[in-house]
Amino acid sequence: MKIFEAMAGLMTDLTAIGKDQKNVQQGFKYRGIDQVYNALHPLLAKHKIFTTPEVLDKTREERTNAKGTVLAFVTMRIKYTFWTDDGSSVSCTVEGEGMDSGDKASNKAMAIAHKYALLQTFCIPTEDMDDPDAQVHEIAPRAKPRVSDQQVEQLRKALTVAGMDEAQWCASVKIPSLESLPEEKFGGAMDYIKKAALAA
Incomplete structure (x- = not known):
């Protein structure tokens, strides 16, 4: 099964992708989908790897922001399969969320899902990645149910x-x-x- 050798070879050639973009509203830095594609595309081509998506589950609901704008909120569970030229493959399943006031909520959910499928499958490093163990969240007590x-x-x-x-x-x-x-x-x-x- 050449897929394992191909993916290992890609990871050998892969360098870090820094968090060079900044979220204007919340101020955090992140790696954009275009950064990930630009870094990975030549390596995927070199090692003869491509991916195919399969949407396993999708939910959609409407939410209203603070300005009163109605937004579509979409959650997708997507299976990504990584193939190489002998037909061998490996798969991963991830979730993506997207919110939009127009018709782009599903597009955003798919972009996020694909980005994290690539980041996590290939363990793409970044110089300033925060480890989840470095963060502690204080959770408020869950509200007790009220009478009906x-x-x-x-x-x-x-x-x-x-x-x-x-x-x-x-x-x-x-x-x-x-x-x-x-x-x-x-x-x-x-x-x-x-x-x-x-x-x-």
């Missing part, structure tokens, strides 16, 4: 039966509204209100 609309109605009816004011009860248990009550406290709240109704 049906549970809110049950609480409201129970308060009415007990002759209790909804706003005053919410203030007594230190919540802004019935809708903000954590789901895990629903049972206790119902028991409390029922006992208050029996005592009235």
Whole structure:
């Protein structure tokens, strides 16, 4: 299978691709898809390697940015197969995301997916690559689920039966509204209100 020899030979010839482009909005540096193509194309041709894409999965949804513009957000899972002239091949599967106000969201997702398939398959170095172990992210606690609309109605009816004011009860248990009550406290709240109704 010549594909292994061909890919190893390409990696031997490959040099670093620096992060020479800068994201204007967020200020980080990155390696653009054109940089990757320009560096790899002559080496792919020299070692007789080419790639073919196969879209395995695609999702699309609409999102709105801070300016009110509707954007198409596309996620694709794509399988890239690397071939050489004896028909042998190896494959990798990556995901790409793209967002656009026009018709380019899928194009962007495919470009990102292909770029990272190439970067990771060939382990393309860069002088200023950050290792993931160098970063630590502090994650906020996950918000507890709130009571459902049906549970809110049950609480409201129970308060009415007990002759209790909804706003005053919410203030007594230190919540802004019935809708903000954590789901895990629903049972206790119902028991409390029922006992208050029996005592009235």
